[in-house]
Amino acid sequence: MSIADNLGKVSERIQKATEQAGRQAGDVQLLAVSKTRSADELKAAVACGQRAFGESYLQEALEKIQTLADVPDLEWHFIGPVQSNKTRAIAAHFHWVHSVDRLKVAQRLARQRPESMPPLSLCIQVNSDNQASKSGVRPGEVPELAAAIRALPRLHLRGLMTIPDPDQSAQSLRQRFAALREQLYALRERWPRPAGAPESPYLDTLSMGMSDDLEDAIAEGATLVRVGTALFGARPNPPSGNLDRSTF
Numbered sequence: 735m736s737i738a739d740n741l742g743k744v745s746e747r748i749q750k751a752t753e754q755a756g757r758q759a760g761d762v763q764l765l766a767v768s769k770t771r772s773a774d775e776l777k778a779a780v781a782c783g784q785r786a787f788g789e790s791y792l793q794e795a796l797e798k799i800q801t802l803a804d805v806p807d808l809e810w811h812f813i814g815p816v817q818s819n820k821t822r823a824i825a826a827h828f829h830w831v832h833s834v835d836r837l838k839v840a841q842r843l844a845r846q847r848p849e850s851m852p853p854l855s856l857c858i859q860v861n862s863d864n865q866a867s868k869s870g871v872r873p874g875e876v877p878e879l880a881a882a883i884r885a886l887p888r889l890h891l892r893g894l895m896t897i898p899d900p901d902q903s904a905q906s907l908r909q910r911f912a913a914l915r916e917q918l919y920a921l922r923e924r925w926p927r928p929a930g931a932p933e934s935p936y937l938d939t940l941s942m943g944m945s946d947d948l949e950d951a952i953a954e955g956a957t958l959v960r961v962g963t964a965l966f967g968a969r970p971n972p973p974s975g976n977l978d979r980s981t982f
């Protein structure tokens with residue numbers, strides 16, 4: 735199967751799930767997760783109209799961003815664990831970061847986001863399984879971190895992201911996704927959209943759902959699904975030097 739075929743199939747799955755959930759066509763954005771894939775593979779997706787790409791490993795991402803610098807309108811999303819020593823490059827080269835789970839990281843991103851660029855869009859990563867070993871904040875910690883991030887300059891808090899443990903029943907996955915949606919709604923209630931700013935970025939994003947569970951995520955309100963394998967095929971090993979495999 736070619737990337738073009740796969741992209742068509744995934745788009746169809748998204749469209750069908752959106753429809754079945756009674757949601758508006760176009761409600762759900764596809765983020766093509768291109769970690770470990772070559773610049774040529776990304777170009778194949780670009781040729782089919784894909785513009786938003788998700789990367790987890792900074793060094794290889796920067797190389798691809800540079801290789802594709804001439805392609806207009808690309809949108810780069812950092813979705814991997816954010817170590818403090820990587821925030822400067824992330825702030826300078828990405829449009830979005832989905833995986834913020836510490837105030838310290840958000841503070842560094844705010845300080846390091848270049849003045850010449852628009853605000854960086856952020857999601858808070860939530861550990862929806864509530865397991866000590868996983869990245870993401872505990873659900874109970876979301877409101878406090880959200881309030882602190884909203885007070886920082888140069889950042890737009892856009893919503894919440896989660897990567898639930900895939901080894902659970904579809905029913906319990908659905909519960910995790912539904913819980914994330916309820917948490918986002920709670921944030922919106924606390925900070926309603928400012929009147930007179932209908933177009934400004936708002937708490938509008940539920941980043942949840944991957945190749946195997948995007949239908950369940952869309953049924954529970956996902957606005958962005960992060961899909962790698964179903965687009966590009968099974969992933970090769972991550973580049974050497976990336977020891978943090980926690981989201982791989």
Ligand SMILES: *Cc1c(COP(=O)(O)O)cnc(C)c1O
Pocket residue numbers: 767769790813814897944945946960961962963964981982
């Ligand atoms: C790799 C990755 C994905 C894509 O997973 P697939 O199962 O290949 O679709 C999505 N989200 C994050 C955070 C990832 O690291």
